[in-house]
Amino acid sequence: MGNRYFSKSAVESMVPSGLGGSGISPSAIDDVIANGDNLIIGTQKRFDKGAVFVWTENNGSIVRSIRVNKVNSVSDLASNPHNIFGYLDNELDVLLTQSGWTKGSYGGTSDAVMYFKQTNAGRSEIVFNYGGGLHSGGQTFKKPYYYKLEGPEFGRRIRVIDKQTYPASEFQNAIQNETFKLVDGPTGTIWKQ
Incomplete structure (x- = not known):
């Protein structure tokens, strides 16, 4: 399509959402590659813009994989917590507040935004953690680099991260010592149950 080759799995990801795909168009893929953030991972390059992730090879001429994180409801996050990854807090503000969540102050040392919901x-x-604290080595990012979900709405404590950008030492600490579920945001891979 255009000047790019697409793998079979990438094409399958692009079919309309009613048929099981993401419904994302080739022009939207071009936009993510042209205007998104990028990260080199081995022989591949990953581009992301918002909640859309595109993996390419051969200087972007081959699209290997596409993932679109979609938050349809807050209750869906208990089983699919990675679907929140890529969103800014203000992009989900309407969904959260319409679902009874309240925006509150975050008490930690990080630059973070918190929403909470009190039930019986x-x-x-x-x-939504933008950095500045322990897990980021003091760095602050323009979009959340990890998300924390906890309480009865989610069944347990969950941290959604990007393993490619999360500090390696903090990732190893989380794998070895923490009790929460650890999920890779861009791919949905569960690193720790």
């Missing part, structure tokens, strides 16, 4: 079962929280 207890308090649930979603934190």
